Amino acid sequence: MIKVKNLYKSYSDKEVLKGINFTVNNGEVLGFLGPNGAGKSTTMNIITGYISSTSGTVTIDGIDIIKEPIKAKKMIGYLPEKPPLYMDMTVKSYLGFMFDLKKIKIDKKSHIENVCEIVGISDVYNRTIKKLSKGYKQRVGIAQALLGEPKVIILDEPTVGLDPKQVISIRNLIKNLSYNHTIILSSHILSEIQAVCDRVVVINDGKVVADGSAEDISKEASGVITLKLQVDGDKNTVFNAINDIEGIIDIDSEREVDTQVCEYIVKYYKDNDIRRDVFKKLAEVNCPIIEMYSSSPSLEDVFLMLTEKDDVRSNKDVNYNEPEKASKMGDENNDSNI
Amino acid sequence: MTAIFKREMESYFNSITGYIFLSVIYLFGGIFLWVTSLYMGNGDISGVFASLLIIVLLLIPILTMRLISEELKQKTDQALFTAPIHMSSIVFGKYLSALVMYIIGISITWVYALVFSIYTKPDWASITGNFVGLLLVGAALISIGLFVSSTTESQIVAAVASYVLCILIMLIDGIAEFFSNSFLYDVLKSLSFSQHYKNFTLGIINATDTIFFLSVCAIFIILTIRSLDKKKWN
Numbered sequence: 001m002i003k004v005k006n007l008y009k010s011y012s013d014k015e016v017l018k019g020i021n022f023t024v025n026n027g028e029v030l031g032f033l034g035p036n037g038a039g040k041s042t043t044m045n046i047i048t049g050y051i052s053s054t055s056g057t058v059t060i061d062g063i064d065i066i067k068e069p070i071k072a073k074k075m076i077g078y079l080p081e082k083p084p085l086y087m088d089m090t091v092k093s094y095l096g097f098m099f100d101l102k103k104i105k106i107d108k109k110s111h112i113e114n115v116c117e118i119v120g121i122s123d124v125y126n127r128t129i130k131k132l133s134k135g136y137k138q139r140v141g142i143a144q145a146l147l148g149e150p151k152v153i154i155l156d157e158p159t160v161g162l163d164p165k166q167v168i169s170i171r172n173l174i175k176n177l178s179y180n181h182t183i184i185l186s187s188h189i190l191s192e193i194q195a196v197c198d199r200v201v202v203i204n205d206g207k208v209v210a211d212g213s214a215e216d217i218s219k220e221a222s223g224v225i226t227l228k229l230q231v232d233g234d235k236n237t238v239f240n241a242i243n244d245i246e247g248i249i250d251i252d253s254e255r256e257v258d259t260q261v262c263e264y265i266v267k268y269y270k271d272n273d274i275r276r277d278v279f280k281k282l283a284e285v286n287c288p289i290i291e292m293y294s295s296s297p298s299l300e301d302v303f304l305m306l307t308e309k310d311d312v313r314s315n316k317d318v319n320y321n322e323p324e325k326a327s328k329m330g331d332e333n334n335d336s337n338i
Numbered sequence: 339m340t341a342i343f344k345r346e347m348e349s350y351f352n353s354i355t356g357y358i359f360l361s362v363i364y365l366f367g368g369i370f371l372w373v374t375s376l377y378m379g380n381g382d383i384s385g386v387f388a389s390l391l392i393i394v395l396l397l398i399p400i401l402t403m404r405l406i407s408e409e410l411k412q413k414t415d416q417a418l419f420t421a422p423i424h425m426s427s428i429v430f431g432k433y434l435s436a437l438v439m440y441i442i443g444i445s446i447t448w449v450y451a452l453v454f455s456i457y458t459k460p461d462w463a464s465i466t467g468n469f470v471g472l473l474l475v476g477a478a479l480i481s482i483g484l485f486v487s488s489t490t491e492s493q494i495v496a497a498v499a500s501y502v503l504c505i506l507i508m509l510i511d512g513i514a515e516f517f518s519n520s521f522l523y524d525v526l527k528s529l530s531f532s533q534h535y536k537n538f539t540l541g542i543i544n545a546t547d548t549i550f551f552l553s554v555c556a557i558f559i560i561l562t563i564r565s566l567d568k569k570k571w572n
Contacts, residue, residue, distance in 0.1 A: 011572070048420045052571050073422040084417035086345070088352045100341035101421045144417065 001026045001182045002047065002152060007056035009042055009206075016042050017053070018206040024152075024199075029178045031197030031214070032186035033303070039206045040186040041081055044156050047184070048078040060152060074102075077150035077181075081157050083141025087130035091121060091140055094129060095147065104148040111147070119143040119173065135166035142173065153177060154184045159192060171196055190303055202306050209306045217306075224249060227266040227275065227294045230257050233287030238264065241281040247272035261290055342418070342431025343438075346405070350439055359401055363443040366393045371450050381458035383450050387468035388539060390444065394476055395508060399500035401439060402483025403493045405432045406566070411491040419570065429562050433484055440476045444469070464541035471538020474551035475531055479504050481558035488565040507531050 007020040017039050024030045034040050045051045047058050049065045049072065058065045065072040086094055095112045104111065116122045119139045124132055129140060138158060145153055155174065159167045174196050177183060187193050193200055194214045202210040202217065210217045231238050235253060242251055242264070249267040256262050268274045275292065282289055350356030367390060374385030409415040418428050451465050483500040490496050506513075511533055514526035527533055534547040 045416075050416055050420050050570070070422045070424070073420060076420065078416070078420045080413065080416045082413045082416075084412075084414040086349070086414060087412075088349060089345075093348070097341055097345045098417065098421075100344070101418070101423065103422060 001028070001061055002184070003057075003059045004043070004047065005057045005059075007043065007046060007058065008054045009039075009046065009051075010054045016206050017046075017056075020056070020203065020206070020208055022201045022208060022211055024182055024184060026182055027178075028199060029174070029183045029185065029197045031193035031200040032184055032203065033188065033190065033193050033200055034186075034203035035188055038203045040188075040203060041156055043203070044078075044154055044184065044186060045080075048076055048154055049073050050078075050080075074148070075151045077145035077147065077153045079138075079141045079145045079153075079155045079158055081160070083137055084144070085129050085137060085140060088128070090128050091116070091125050091132075091143075094140065095143060098144040099147050102148045106148075115143050115146045118146065118176070120169070135162050135169070138162060138166070138170060139173075142170075146177070151182060152184070153181045156186045157188070158185065159187070159189070167192070202303075204306065223270045224267055225270050225294050227268065227278070227292065229264040229266060229278070229289060230261055230291035231264060231282060231287050231289055232261045233282070233285065234260075235262055237285050238262070238282065238287050241285045241287065242266060242278060245274050245277045245281060247274055257290075339423075339427040339431040339434070342428055343435050346432055346435030347438065350435070355400065355404070356439060359397055359439060360443050362397060363390070363393060364446055366390065367446045367450070375450075375454075381454050381460060382464075383447065383454060383460070384464050384468050384539060386447060386450060387472055390447070391472060391475065391535070394440075394444070394472065395479070395504055396501075397443075398440070398476060398479045398504065399483050399497045401436050402480055402487050402500060403497040404487070405436060405484055406488040406562070407490050407493050407496045410488075410569075411493075419566075425563050425566055429484070429488075429559060429566070433481065433559060433562075436480045436484065437477055440480060441473065444472055444476065447472075461541065464539075467538045467541035467543055470543055470548075471535050474538070474548065475535055478531070478551045478554040478558075479507075481555040481562075482507070485558045485562045485565065488562045 002024040004020055004022050007017050008015070009017040020039070020043055022030075032040050032043070042051070046053045047060075047065065049069050052066060060072045060075050063072045063075070086097075089097065092112075095115070096108070099108055099112060113122070116125055119142050121136060121139050121143060124136055129137065132140065142155070142158065145155070158174070159170050162170065171192065174183065174185060178196070185193070185197060197214065199212065200210070200214045200217055201208055239251060239253075242248065247268050249269070250265075251267075252265045254263045254265050266274070266278070275294070278292070279289060350359075367386060370386045370389040371383065374389065375381065375383050406415075409418065419425075447465070447469060451460050451462075454460050482503055483496075486500045486503065487493075487496040490499070507529075508531050510526050511530035514523050514530070517523045517526065531551075534550045537544045537547050
């Protein structure tokens with residue numbers, strides 16, 4: 001349904017998107033996950049035709065958004081990060097305006113009433129938008145995206161700034177919409193993506209860093225083990241000794257526990273147990289291990305790992321999307337709001 | 339285009355802008371009518387048009403300042419630019435709404451003329467010429483204001499820049515006097531709004547002057563479309 005191919009976007013000298021590739025299948029709910037400033041909104045703005053890419057293509061049902069924008073835009077309903085609402089209008093006049101703007105050819109009154117019913121704004125139909133609560137404003141924004149029964153709905157952080165009750169209600173609404181529409185939903189809230197999406201694309205620093213179901217990504221990423229070490233010895237000696245061990249993703253010294261004793265965090269792949277090597281190497285340089293224990297990362301760690309600025313994985317030539325390298329997640333119940 | 343036009347017209351009357359614009363035109367129109375015709379005891383209302391031009395010059399930036407800049411600031415442009423319509427439809431819709439507001443404003447002069455026609459025989463050719471002239475100057479100034487509005491998110495900046503541009507354009511023939519180079523002098527004179535407006539005040543609707551003002555409208559409308567397209571590509 002949606003194909004995003006090799007998307008690049010630069011603002012003056014800053015490259016915001018660095019070759020984004022993904023597809024969304026018909027009827028799928030795709031979660032677009034990434035930290036603030038990762039390029040989520042830029043990608044969505046390009047998909048909807050609001051801005052143009054520097055290079056690359058976006059096709060909606062085979063129609064290029066740049067070559068045939070009118071045809072492509074007819075298939076998209078878009079809720080930007082800030083709902084595009086005219087505060088001086090009533091809900092009724094605003095939706096009427098959006099209906100006319102989109103040149104929809106079905107019965108206006110019954111369609112708008114139907115959309116209001118779906119979104120749950122019938123009770124505020126005649127009220128001025130500026131007097132509505134944030135939750136209702138968000139719903140009006142979703143309502144305008146639904147006008148004209150578009151095949152694709154793109155929602156950019158639809159629950160941001162809402163109270164927990166409103167968040168649940170918007171999530172339920174998205175779930176209901178997913179039966180009839182292809183949806184792209186962007187968020188930086190992991191639990192939200194897990195709750196409503198069939199598939200997740202994780203984006204960081206303008207690049208796709210993971211693509212698959214939320215479960216798969218968690219499983220694959222959980223192949224990384226964190227080893228906590230307390231070692232008695234000079235920091236540089238310890239770093240040099242451990243650094244050469246094959247399979248290590250990252251080493252960091254966290255804190256000094258005692259004089260000469262420092263705590264280190266070492267990350268490695270589950271299928272490449274380094275603990276014996278660590279023991280031997282440190283013994284060779286005469287740095288005794290005071291304490292050593294390993295743990296699987298929480299879901300929050302998984303996200304942070306995927307969205308780290310310095311992509312360690314690429315240095316180690318490891319692909320998170322290869323299922324055979326995946327192993328079971330240690331703590332899958334950790335929902336994180338990052 | 340119709341949807342944008344309707345929305346803009348609604349917006350003028352939902353906010354204070356439309357009412358201020360019309361009230362000021364009607365107020366000063368009445369004052370000028372009193373001073374130039376009623377007080378002097380003559381039936382010629384062409385003086386009203388000449389005086390109204392100054393008011394129009396001051397009011398048009400107020401009419402145009404929010405047209406696009408407010409959309410950019412409030413991010414409602416996302417709804418417009420992701421809708422399945424051409425950029426030109428958006429710009430035309432906005433331009434036409436401001437033009438219609440302007441026409442509603444200056445049409446008060448026809449009311450004066452009709453009332454005067456009860457007591458005297460007005461010079462209809464002069465009135466028509468003056469009206470068409472005022473309409474064309476206004477239409478051109480609105481297109482300039484619309485373009486300025488598309489370049490900034492700030493209404494205040496849009497208004498101030500429009501004032502400066504409109505006043506410069508109206509005074510361009512005065513500036514031309516400072517140039518000894520005959521080519522530059524001729525170019526500036528030919529760009530002068532005042533020069534092209536002059537014939538209309540005499541009741542002469544001249545094709546050259548009409549085309550001049552229509553060309554200004556076309557150029558600035560195209561520039562507005564280009565300016566918004568550029569934002570998309572940047």
